[in-house]
Amino acid sequence: MKVYTITQINSYIKKILENDILLRDIYVEGEISNFKAHGSGHLYFTLKDGGGAVNSVMFRGNAEKLKFMPESGMKVLARGYISLYEKTGQYQFYATAMEPAGIGALYMKYEQLKRRLEKSGVFDAKYKKNIPTLPKTVAVITSPTGAAVRDIINVAGRRNANVELVIVPVLVQGENAAPDIVRAIERVNRWGKADVIILGRGGGSIEDLWAFNEESVARAIFESDIPIISAVGHETDFTIADFIADMRAPTPSAAAEIAVPAGNEIGNKVENLYYKLSKCMLNVLNERISKYKYAVNSYSFKNFENTVYDNEVYMAEVLNRIYSSISRDLSHSRLILKNCLDNIENKSPVNILKKGYALAYKKNGDLIKNNEDVKTDDEIYLKLNKGYIEARVIKAGE
Numbered sequence: 001m002k003v004y005t006i007t008q009i010n011s012y013i014k015k016i017l018e019n020d021i022l023l024r025d026i027y028v029e030g031e032i033s034n035f036k037a038h039g040s041g042h043l044y045f046t047l048k049d050g051g052g053a054v055n056s057v058m059f060r061g062n063a064e065k066l067k068f069m070p071e072s073g074m075k076v077l078a079r080g081y082i083s084l085y086e087k088t089g090q091y092q093f094y095a096t097a098m099e100p101a102g103i104g105a106l107y108m109k110y111e112q113l114k115r116r117l118e119k120s121g122v123f124d125a126k127y128k129k130n131i132p133t134l135p136k137t138v139a140v141i142t143s144p145t146g147a148a149v150r151d152i153i154n155v156a157g158r159r160n161a162n163v164e165l166v167i168v169p170v171l172v173q174g175e176n177a178a179p180d181i182v183r184a185i186e187r188v189n190r191w192g193k194a195d196v197i198i199l200g201r202g203g204g205s206i207e208d209l210w211a212f213n214e215e216s217v218a219r220a221i222f223e224s225d226i227p228i229i230s231a232v233g234h235e236t237d238f239t240i241a242d243f244i245a246d247m248r249a250p251t252p253s254a255a256a257e258i259a260v261p262a263g264n265e266i267g268n269k270v271e272n273l274y275y276k277l278s279k280c281m282l283n284v285l286n287e288r289i290s291k292y293k294y295a296v297n298s299y300s301f302k303n304f305e306n307t308v309y310d311n312e313v314y315m316a317e318v319l320n321r322i323y324s325s326i327s328r329d330l331s332h333s334r335l336i337l338k339n340c341l342d343n344i345e346n347k348s349p350v351n352i353l354k355k356g357y358a359l360a361y362k363k364n365g366d367l368i369k370n371n372e373d374v375k376t377d378d379e380i381y382l383k384l385n386k387g388y389i390e391a392r393v394i395k396a397g398e
Contacts, residue, residue, distance in 0.1 A: 055092045118243075141197060171211070181199070200230065201233070359382070372396075
């Protein structure tokens with residue numbers, strides 16, 4: 001009897017599955033669940049339908065080629081093969097390609113990016129910059145050979161030849177188009193002399209317009225200090241650039257009409273401003289004339305000398321009242337000061353001495369206030385009004 005190991009069995013079954021003509025290259029349609037994008041770049045998920053489920057994996061090399069990011073709940077059409085994961089003995093579906101079922105992968109990627117950017121708030125109107133009404137210079141970022149640039153040049157030239165157009169040539173299609181557009185936007189911003197930017201190209205399929213759906217282009221438009229008009233494709237074409245730009249034009253020609261004011265429009269604006277300024281100045285002048293006439297006809301103006309005289313008389317009366325008040329206050333203050341000085345004079349020890357009194361001090365200079373401050377035979381001296389007397393205590397009594 002031959003005994004097999006689990007590893008041998010799993011290896012054998014794996015070879016059977018991988019060599020099966022039906023299972024080595026199949027298409028599977030199902031709904032994704034338990035989706036997980038591993039840090040290694042591999043994608044792990046389960047494909048299921050109403051009757052069953054199969055564990056699935058897509059390795060990094062194939063995952064990097066996807067034009068959208070799979071999500072749980074998404075129905076997809078996947079291509080790959082069936083094999084066995086030997087460590088667990090479970091068979092798995094190894095996806096090599098994938099696209100959303102019933103919808104194009106590019107459109108799915110477009111919708112995913114649109115939802116993500118919209119959720120981040122970069123489409124909000126509060127971030128939209130105003131398009132200048134009288135620009136001097138318009139930068140046009142587009143293909144130098146397409147119909148779009150010719151339309152913009154023709155429309156702008158017809159509307160106002162005084163507005164300078166600066167053509168910034170870029171690729172508008174292909175893998176290198178998005179980074180080329182990003183560099184152009186950054187270059188125009190560093191240059192800093194353009195008042196507004198027109199970013200656009202002619203119409204085409206979603207693949208043709210895809211550069212304007214790249215997140216890098218969207219971020220460059222959002223971060224631009226110069227307002228940008230998006231003019232990508234025809235009127236029915238919408239790209240991510242249209243949503244994030246400061247203004248969307250349905251066509252490149254319409255973008256030129258928005259960015260470049262017509263000469264007669266400028267003339268009308270100047271005429272309207274002149275009319276408003278003239279009317280404003282006339283109103284101010286009439287107001288000043290009315291005030292002048294009122295002042296000239298007023299009593300104060302006609303009787304100016306009398307008014308001055310009356311004011312002089314009034315001021316003289318006010319000054320007299322002030323002087324009288326000050327004089328009364330000074331007299332009262334002098335009287336109070338005299339009383340204070342007299343009071344101080346009367347209480348002065350020197351004046352008391354003049355009346356025949358004396359101050360007795362101990363030898364150390366302390367003033368003698370009570371008989372208890374001295375003893376018999378203590379030397380003392382008496383301060384008189386004039387001079388002093390040295391003495392000795394014979395007796396200190398009450």
